Amino acid sequence: xxxxxxxxxxxxxxLVRSIDEWAASTPGRDVFAQIAxxxxxxxxxxxxxxxxPTEFQARLEGCHLLVAHAGIGxxxxxxxxxxxxxxxxxxxxxxxxxxxxQLATAKRFGERGMVHVAQDETDLCRLLDQFxxxxxxMKISSEASPELIRNLRxxxxxxxxxxxxx
Amino acid sequence: MSERPAKILAVASGGGHWVQLQxxxxxxxxxxxxFVTVGPCDTSVVAPAPVKLISDANARTPFQMMGLLLHMxxxxxxxxxxxxxxxxxxxxxWAIRFGRWCGAKTVFIxxxxxxxxxxxxxxxxxxxxDVTLTQWPDLARDSGPCFWGSVV
Numbered sequence: 001x002x003x004x005x006x007x008x009x010x011x012x013x014x015l016v017r018s019i020d021e022w023a024a025s026t027p028g029r030d031v032f033a034q035i036a037x038x039x040x041x042x043x044x045x046x047x048x049x050x051x052x053p054t055e056f057q058a059r060l061e062g063c064h065l066l067v068a069h070a071g072i073g074x075x076x077x078x079x080x081x082x083x084x085x086x087x088x089x090x091x092x093x094x095x096x097x098x099x100x101x102q103l104a105t106a107k108r109f110g111e112r113g114m115v116h117v118a119q120d121e122t123d124l125c126r127l128l129d130q131f132x133x134x135x136x137x138m139k140i141s142s143e144a145s146p147e148l149i150r151n152l153r154x155x156x157x158x159x160x161x162x163x164x165x166x
Numbered sequence: 167m168s169e170r171p172a173k174i175l176a177v178a179s180g181g182g183h184w185v186q187l188q189x190x191x192x193x194x195x196x197x198x199x200x201f202v203t204v205g206p207c208d209t210s211v212v213a214p215a216p217v218k219l220i221s222d223a224n225a226r227t228p229f230q231m232m233g234l235l236l237h238m239x240x241x242x243x244x245x246x247x248x249x250x251x252x253x254x255x256x257x258x259x260w261a262i263r264f265g266r267w268c269g270a271k272t273v274f275i276x277x278x279x280x281x282x283x284x285x286x287x288x289x290x291x292x293x294x295x296d297v298t299l300t301q302w303p304d305l306a307r308d309s310g311p312c313f314w315g316s317v318v
């Protein structure tokens with residue numbers, strides 16, 4: 001199953017329409033899309049506007065590929081399960097977000113080889129065609145970097161210490 | 167160094183902010199944590215730690231922001247945390263402000279999504295939180311934010 005997620009906050013018709021049209025041209029695809037309050041409703045794939053966090057997690061566990069906006073929640077949740085991710089970043093110019101931080105997110109995670117970045121709709125279809133067969137991908141741990149954990153533990157411990165001494 | 171468990175208030179908006187906060191849980195082991203986030207949310211992922219649900223707000227929703235501010239003040243007064251840790255955004259900013267007034271040590275961790283520049287709440291947190299962190303080394307400055315590592 002291909003799981004498509006646009007996040008809960010904003011519609012992302014460009015992504016949803018692209019996937020729907022791709023699915024129409026390659027029948028037999030098992031695709032489920034979470035589309036938020038998008039104006040475009042898919043004709044060729046299963047969809048829902050929003051799903052509960054537990055269903056989101058279940059869909060993610062059951063999919064072989066996540067196609068999403070470049071939202072951190074979607075990306076990290078998929079990587080923790082070792083699922084490959086294709087992102088299409090939202091663009092402020094197209095009214096898809098308040099600013100272009102998703103372009104920066106996509107670029108940085110793409111450079112690390114953690115996600116596949118679709119530059120546009122055509123590129124997205126090209127990437128989708130490449131994922132005809134399930135592939136194993138990077139899996140990240142469910143923890144932050146040891147450096148960050150260590151620094152925060154130290155901060156917490158000092159805070160408690162100082163308070164006691166005060 | 168004291169071994170007394172700290173009372174930690176761990177705050178995040180929904181979506182990516184919440185996912186990032188969960189990735190810090192190893193830092194909270196041995197301490198008494200109260201989570202605060204925006205519903206709907208699967209609270210079982212942090213059980214048995216208590217989770218308080220709030221309504222989110224942002225710069226374009228002033229009335230909701232006022233409600234959020236009051237709700238967060240109430241939560242901070244009830245929990246009386248030693249430490250406030252947040253991964254943003256607006257709820258975390260207010261938790262930092264009220265937390266500090268109540269004597270807590272505070273850390274604002276800007277989302278890893280902000281790879282190009284600090285978020286609005288992150289920029290506001292600099293100088294107001296005890297420590298403001300960016301997750302991208304090239305965004306760190308001597309005057310803040312600092313880089314202490316990332317959630318990935």
